[in-house]
Amino acid sequence: MPERKTIQSWLETAAAQIRWRRARPVLTRELAQHLEDQRDAFAAEGQENAEALAVEEMGDPVAVGAELDRVHRPDPQWGPLAAALVLAATGAVLRVWLTAGWSDRSADPVRSSLAVILGGIVLLTCYFLDFSALGRRPGALYLGSLAVCLATVAWGPEIANVAYAARYAALWLPAVYACWAFGRRRSGWSGLALTAAGILPPAAVCLLIPDTFGLLALLLTAALLLFSAAGCDWFGLGRRKSAWAALVFTAAAAAPMAAVFLRSRRLLVALHPELDPLGGGYSALAIRRALSAARALGEGAETAPPIQAVPNAGSDAFLTTLICKLGWLPFLAVVLTFALLMAWLLHRRARHQSQLGRAVVLAAAVALCLQALCSAAWSLGFTLLGGTFPLLVGNWNTVMDLGLLGLALSVFREERIARDAPCSALPRWRVKVTIQRVS
């Protein structure tokens, strides 16, 4: 009995030739659409066996599948993955080495090694994840993440009234928010309103922790996302209206943040620590004193105060320790390596096609870059916002940051099959008023 030529069997044979399993449904969808068009055209001409003719018209499924297999292969990101792991391992070695003999404040070699190993596992897991799955269920992801953060706030460990575990979890909130915003595309004003309102629950979580850095990263991501969304007309309102809405949102978000900073005198003290030498300015003054004796390469002058005198010299101010113990050049090498990694990430993002991918990379890059900026500024004596340098300092912090980087790299790994789910066009309503003269 001759084999029946069906669209399904043709697609299955073609798909079987494509070795990259995740690419199969993406690629065969377009072929299926073509086959259906061809079948409908034959049926419209009055042909009885329209489906078989359409399949015949397509050609050899094995040849087609093999050709597609040749074009579509995952784009491995081994270089950036290796760079991230090397940075994390270097950070662990430096922390253990430079803080050795600091009694209870020295870095634990076992914990630091475990953090790098666990971070590596998380990095690779996120890298091999299908990032597009995040865009398929943005609501569930958003609610689930908020629930996890709230649970860690409620039951997680606390140090000085700060829910520390929740601070690590909050590093992922910008990425989760990006998926939430992506899910509101093509929903008009309601989509825009939900995107803007969607920032409130995660912002409330950051205030509960409390985590000023997390809040800033979240608001900055949201503002950048809204401007980026306006450029692509995500909400179907037109670019100009969306840009105005983004501007209003940014102003509304920036105003209370600025008010908090100004009222708490944080900015003033960060700029002039001598105004509050025993309070908020103490860390900045200690850091500046320690740095004043630093050299280009090698340990600073013996006249300098001991580095242990600097508060958080093993965490937030670890880069100060690095400068004082090894010199400015190793500091520049580490910071430049990280900056190059981030520049590469943003450069790739600019060329990327999928809007979900761009949103996810933006959120990850904002969280990582902001941490780096805050930490570097703190370590140089500008103590506005504390934070550990990503990938280099901190155990859980490193694990979460490696995960974020893995997620961003997974976007580029699947770049060749990155497709945003189509949205139905918005219905356009127009009210027409006519005035007629009745004679």
Place this chain on the structure above:
Amino acid sequence: MDLDRSLVSGSMALLVLKLLEERDLYGYEMMETLRARSDDTFHLKAGTLYPLLHGLEEKGLVTAYEREAAAGKPRRYYHLTDQGRCALTEKEASWHRYARAMHRVLKGGACCAGA
């Protein structure tokens, strides 16, 4: 009389890029337009078209996006990029050079005119 396949296969990218110069098209629409415009001479198989389109997308000569077609079904449209426009100009120029040379050779005798 059927056209020799090898004559067409080398020019497929040029034909596809030329079609996309006017407006964005999806695969099936592209095939039908090509067939109609060439009086059924260029009968492109879909199995040739899609790997070619994906290859052009990979090179950055075209980009693709999903949109609802006239019938309300989602279709993957292809759009010619600036890089693709440059490539099209180059390919057109080399095609014209090739066609002129072929014509001169096939006409016979002209090659020795300058000698």
